[in-house]
Amino acid sequence: MDFSQMNAAEQAHMSKVIEKKQMQDFLRMYSNLVERCFNACCNDFTSKALSSKEEQCVMNCTDKFLKHSERVGARFAEQNADAMNSTAGK
Amino acid sequence: MDFSQMNAAEQAHMSKVIEKKQMQDFLRMYSNLVERCFNACCNDFTSKALSSKEEQCVMNCTDKFLKHSERVGARFAEQNADAMNSTAGK
Amino acid sequence: MDFSQMNAAEQAHMSKVIEKKQMQDFLRMYSNLVERCFNACCNDFTSKALSSKEEQCVMNCTDKFLKHSERVGARFAEQNADAMNSTAGK
């Protein structure tokens, strides 16, 4: 995304908007993570307590999802930068 | 959620926001219910009219989903209250 | 939807809102389409480039989805008009 076409007032406004959005995105990522790892790891409802096996699964699932997101984010940023440059070159 | 840290003006504002949100949540629940029960009950497209069997399925699906949500809501409120108390105790 | 109960100022306001919403809906439809056709067509990750078979699948998937949406939209408008008339007739 290219904000260089904006003036200072607009860029300041956008920074605030982005900051707020990041908080919302974080909260959504959190509840998405809970849902995802619950669905993947909890399949036995003969008890109401999390078994140690389920707990381990949830921890690994969380860990892996964050590492996955980070890697996707890194590749995404690279691809985005490439797309930007090839557009700018035209 | 704990609104006791808010002053009266803020609490009044939040009440209005919550009321509006409840309307939106109701509408989303409604269309979610339609989608869910349609997907579960309608699998025959050799006719454009709902068969009596499909209609019965949709009615039961709606009924059951509402009872399910209500029960989840009751348990959710209990768990939330517990979480609140254990936090307040610290 | 019936906007005839609104005055001119309100109708003008709604037009702007609808226009903005259409842009947002278009953007959502676009990313939904990418996700949908990627998921349907790309299952081989031994290479990072799209194969010609995958590319053909993506083109057909896009084409078909748009035609599908258009047809659903046409039927939706008809049904909505019917529902409107039967309500107005009461």
Place this chain on the structure above:
Amino acid sequence: MSFLGRSGAPSGSVNPERVEMAMQELDMVTDVFNRLVSSCHAKCISPRYAEGDLSKGESVCIDRCVSKFFEVNKKVGEKLQSMGAGQSGTQSAFGSL
């Protein structure tokens, strides 16, 4: 989608409440339409994508699918109204607020 049965209110300058309600109804129509597109796609469209046109069978299926979806929408709406819903289910999430 006349389920909400808003009563007509006349004339003047922009009434934020009325605009707000129209926007909610618009959001709802869009939401329903998107779910309809998605459901009928899953029910009617073959996922092989050997060609870009709708087959005859797919087209007929779409038409019937939209009809049935509307009927389900109506049945569910009637059911919710008969239960005086908008009260139960949804609000229970806010029981602890």
Place this chain on the structure above:
Amino acid sequence: MSFLGRSGAPSGSVNPERVEMAMQELDMVTDVFNRLVSSCHAKCISPRYAEGDLSKGESVCIDRCVSKFFEVNKKVGEKLQSMGAGQSGTQSAFGSL
């Protein structure tokens, strides 16, 4: 959902920041509730819909499902806090902005 640990702030007129935070928390609670309803429906409710009442088995399953979901919510929250998250994952999408 006390994961966010907002510090109390006192008295006066409407503080937009405080209202904003409460609204974010409200959105989050609703979001979590909807996911909970959906997950426990998938785990506990038989998709045959032969009757409209919850069976005894379904009811018990729902209660346990909600308990487990809360436990998972707590574990994931603790894990994220221990990692000082809010920093990594999410922001990486904005690396190029």
Place this chain on the structure above:
Amino acid sequence: MSFLGRSGAPSGSVNPERVEMAMQELDMVTDVFNRLVSSCHAKCISPRYAEGDLSKGESVCIDRCVSKFFEVNKKVGEKLQSMGAGQSGTQSAFGSL
């Protein structure tokens, strides 16, 4: 994501229209990113969760998955542009408004 091809507009105080457009673009990038994360998770990550680290195979798969997703994004964007879309599909839902 330069698909929208906004033309540059210069200087002054906050132009609500320009800020609005940037926010729409930001929302779109986030939306695409979330779908990308979700799709590549489904394609590449084993659901057994025997350990918390990405395996070598998973890592390689993610890199290729992101590349392919971008290619698909580009192809779909070109297709929509060639059809002058933004006109058909979406608007049909509003035909009756």
